[in-house]
Amino acid sequence: xxxxxxxxxxxxxxxxxxxxxxxxxxxxxxxxxxxxxxxxxxxxxxxxxxxxxxxxxxxxxxxxxxxxxxxxxxxxxxxxxxxxxxxxxxxxxxxxxxxxxxxxxxxxxxxxxxxxxxxxxxxxxxxxxxxxxxxxxxxxxxxxxxxxxxxxxxxxxxxxxxxxxxxxxxxxxxxxxxxxxxxxxxxxxxxxxxxxxxxx
Amino acid sequence: xxxxxxxxxxxxxxxxxxxxxxxxxxxxxxxxxxxxxxxxxxxxxxxxxxxxxxxxxxxxxxxxxxxxxxxxxxxxxxxxxxxxxxxxxxxxxxxxxxxxxxxxxxxxxxxxxxxxxxxxxxxxxxxxxxxxxxxxxxxxxxxxxxxxxxxxxxxxxxxxxxxxxxxxxxxxxxxxxxxxxxxxxxxxxxxxxxxxxxxx
DNA sequence: CATTCATATGACGATCAATTCATGTTTGAC
DNA sequence: GTCAAACATGAATTGATCGTCATATGAATG
Numbered sequence: 001x002x003x004x005x006x007x008x009x010x011x012x013x014x015x016x017x018x019x020x021x022x023x024x025x026x027x028x029x030x031x032x033x034x035x036x037x038x039x040x041x042x043x044x045x046x047x048x049x050x051x052x053x054x055x056x057x058x059x060x061x062x063x064x065x066x067x068x069x070x071x072x073x074x075x076x077x078x079x080x081x082x083x084x085x086x087x088x089x090x091x092x093x094x095x096x097x098x099x100x101x102x103x104x105x106x107x108x109x110x111x112x113x114x115x116x117x118x119x120x121x122x123x124x125x126x127x128x129x130x131x132x133x134x135x136x137x138x139x140x141x142x143x144x145x146x147x148x149x150x151x152x153x154x155x156x157x158x159x160x161x162x163x164x165x166x167x168x169x170x171x172x173x174x175x176x177x178x179x180x181x182x183x184x185x186x187x188x189x190x191x192x193x194x195x196x197x198x199x200x
Numbered sequence: 201x202x203x204x205x206x207x208x209x210x211x212x213x214x215x216x217x218x219x220x221x222x223x224x225x226x227x228x229x230x231x232x233x234x235x236x237x238x239x240x241x242x243x244x245x246x247x248x249x250x251x252x253x254x255x256x257x258x259x260x261x262x263x264x265x266x267x268x269x270x271x272x273x274x275x276x277x278x279x280x281x282x283x284x285x286x287x288x289x290x291x292x293x294x295x296x297x298x299x300x301x302x303x304x305x306x307x308x309x310x311x312x313x314x315x316x317x318x319x320x321x322x323x324x325x326x327x328x329x330x331x332x333x334x335x336x337x338x339x340x341x342x343x344x345x346x347x348x349x350x351x352x353x354x355x356x357x358x359x360x361x362x363x364x365x366x367x368x369x370x371x372x373x374x375x376x377x378x379x380x381x382x383x384x385x386x387x388x389x390x391x392x393x394x395x396x397x398x399x400x
Numbered sequence: 401c402a403t404t405c406a407t408a409t410g411a412c413g414a415t416c417a418a419t420t421c422a423t424g425t426t427t428g429a430c
Numbered sequence: 431g432t433c434a435a436a437c438a439t440g441a442a443t444t445g446a447t448c449g450t451c452a453t454a455t456g457a458a459t460g
Contacts, residue, residue, distance in 0.1 A: 013457075035321050052409080052410065057408075118321050120317065120318075131369075145398075151400065154392060155389035158393075161373045161374075162370055163393075165368055169368060173331075177328065189355035193354065194393075197397035198292070198295075199396055213436065214427090215438095242418090251440055254437080257438075
């Protein structure tokens with residue numbers, strides 16, 4: 001499940017580069033829409049408009065493609081989030097804008113969300129790394145905010161995972177299953193919970 | 201993926217009942233250990249010690265078994281949690297004991313946890329129902345606590361999903377990936393977050 | 401324009417899992 | 431103890447995907 005074969009060499013021409021991208025992009029669309037396990041390699045190559053054998057010029061296996069997609073999505077999401085948080089002036093505002101950006105991202109890319117979650121059952125290591133990376137970033141941000149006195153002292157590691165968990169399930173609930181509820185109706189209560197908790 | 205075929209009739213003899221259970225239990229063990237997609241029906245029947253054809257006397261397909269496992273796990277988990285919460289005397293205590301019981305359950309049954317999560321990619325409807333059911337219960341509990349003045353007023357639906365999300369990812373992080381950290385080191389900070397939030 | 405490397409193809413063989421079914425065994429009601 | 435219904439079996443069929451390979455085309459170089 002986590003076995004790594006020798007990676008395929010990078011394409012050496014523009015044409016190769018383009019073809020590789022076509023395959024990756026078709027894989028993202030097909031897997032995002034129908035799921036990893038039911039998508040066959042020939043589904044992907046058909047969607048990409050290339051021959052079946054072409055796939056194996058650039059990738060070892062379907063798992064290999066998924067790994068690359070997860071990494072790519074991680075980068076995209078990170079970029080999207082850091083853009084949203086950039087101009088906030090304290091931690092709670094960052095939580096608000098980060099959560100909003102996350103659910104927006106999910107609404108805009110439901111398939112991509114599913115790809116990451118399903119990667120757990122294909123290559124646990126890559127899924128884990130995805131979350132570990134986000135957690136590490138989150139944790140640092142919380143520690144900085146703590147230093148600055150923007151938030152109470154607390155266990156930043158546990159907090160990071162708890163807050164990520166909130167975002168993940170709210171993303172599922174309000175980003176995929178229900179895209180009708182206005183985001184403000186979700187963000188408001190969620191940020192209130194993050195900021196002040198439930199106690200009177 | 202969500203297609204439902206005519207359900208198989210219940211066994212009519214003790215022997216039948218026993219065989220059906222053997223298959224379900226073997227399926228739970230195998231799928232929990234190795235994952236749904238890589239487990240074949242013959243893996244399951246071999247582990248159960250029955251012939252391959254026997255499987256089809258009781259189940260339509262592997263998906264059919266998974267549905268039943270998810271329902272069963274939902275009942276088990278609900279039972280485990282309500283037992284843990286029963287004697288708590290306010291909402292925050294219930295959050296504490298519920299979270300502890302949940303992560304304990306995950307540590308004790310990592311495979312079961314994976315079964316529920318993977319069901320999302322096999323039969324989305326059953327996975328969704330699982331969460332919807334828990335959310336409905338959670339929401340009611342929060343509304344009652346609100347009535348009693350045990351917690352501040354707030355959007356119980358959003359809160360329920362946010363808190364479930366926290367539990368799910370903390371369960372992943374501290375129930376599956378890291379089972380060495382003492383639970384109190386996790387529960388404490390998490391309940392502090394739930395109770396008072398991060399603001400100073 | 402000749403040569404060479406990179407890229408592209410899709411038919412084909414190997415593999416594997418799902419499901420059926422003809423046949424045999426067990427159970428329990430009478 | 432008989433008998434019909436329920437249950438059990440695993441070999442055989444079916445269907446689908448993977449991954450390879452012989453062959454062909456494209457592009458760049460001198």
